[in-house]
Amino acid sequence: MDLSKRLQKVSEMVPMCHTVADVGTDHGFALISLLKKGKIKKGIASDNKAMPLEKARRNAEEEGQSEFMSFRLGNGFETLAPGEANGAILAGMGGILMVELLESARPVVDLFDFLLLQPAQNPEILRRYLYQNNFEIMDEDLVQEERRFYEYFLVRVSKKKMDPNPSICDYSIGNILLEKKHPLMKVYIESKIQELTVISEKIHGTTENAKIKMERLNHKMTELRRIRDEYLC
Numbered sequence: 001m002d003l004s005k006r007l008q009k010v011s012e013m014v015p016m017c018h019t020v021a022d023v024g025t026d027h028g029f030a031l032i033s034l035l036k037k038g039k040i041k042k043g044i045a046s047d048n049k050a051m052p053l054e055k056a057r058r059n060a061e062e063e064g065q066s067e068f069m070s071f072r073l074g075n076g077f078e079t080l081a082p083g084e085a086n087g088a089i090l091a092g093m094g095g096i097l098m099v100e101l102l103e104s105a106r107p108v109v110d111l112f113d114f115l116l117l118q119p120a121q122n123p124e125i126l127r128r129y130l131y132q133n134n135f136e137i138m139d140e141d142l143v144q145e146e147r148r149f150y151e152y153f154l155v156r157v158s159k160k161k162m163d164p165n166p167s168i169c170d171y172s173i174g175n176i177l178l179e180k181k182h183p184l185m186k187v188y189i190e191s192k193i194q195e196l197t198v199i200s201e202k203i204h205g206t207t208e209n210a211k212i213k214m215e216r217l218n219h220k221m222t223e224l225r226r227i228r229d230e231y232l233c
């Protein structure tokens with residue numbers, strides 16, 4: 001089994017425990033890797049489509065791990081009973097879908113000891129949701145694979161309110177990544193500035209709406225440059 005750099009980090013960040021559910025499992029590689037490393041004893045592979053789940057079952061059989069896994073078809077966390085797993089993985093789907101899945105299953109989600117979240121898009125939307133909905137971000141990481149960056153959040157549900165200060169740059173910058181002075185942070189911020197530059201070049205016209213959009217983009221780019229220069233030089 002050839003694990004991508006992105007999935008290797010998922011497997012590395014999941015804490016050692018008994019049972020982990022992988023929601024949106026597809027190939028099942030994250031759980032298979034955790035089982036093979038001995039980090040977990042049981043994996044619940046869940047997906048809302050039959051074909052990916054079948055793929056996970058086949059891969060688990062090939063890797064000799066199928067007896068330690070169960071395979072469940074259904075939407076999000078609906079396949080899990082509250083308290084059944086110590087923690088869950090949501091990886092490779094968009095941040096907006098992750099928010100929907102988390103929010104619609106709080107009785108199950110609130111009982112996890114941890115969640116490992118790796119959004120494929122919109123990490124800032126996920127981060128905002130986490131800050132505003134009683135999650136504690138215990139760790140964050142960042143991986144670059146080919147030209148893409150992937151953010152990781154190890155979180156748990158917490159009664160204490162998170163400090164609003166980490167909402168840096170409209171939640172697009174992770175406070176923990178910044179504190180760690182993550183080695184990829186500088187290039188990551190530069191890639192974000194580049195993305196915003198491309199968007200700003202496409203804004204034409206002198207309407208009030210266009211002006212507001214430009215102001216917002218300029219403000220965000222200035223903030224990103226300030227953070228890059230203040231924290232990472």
Ligand SMILES: C[S@@+](CC[C@H](N)C(=O)[O-])C[C@H]1O[C@@H](n2cnc3c(N)ncnc32)[C@H](O)[C@@H]1O
Nearest residue numbers: 023024025026047048049052075076091092093
């Ligand atoms: C891009 S794959 C990611 C697979 C794997 N988690 C990874 O990180 O490589 C997304 C998977 O999520 C599944 N999925 C999408 N929406 C879902 C939902 N609402 N509930 C459960 N699974 C879902 C898809 O069928 C697909 O297998």
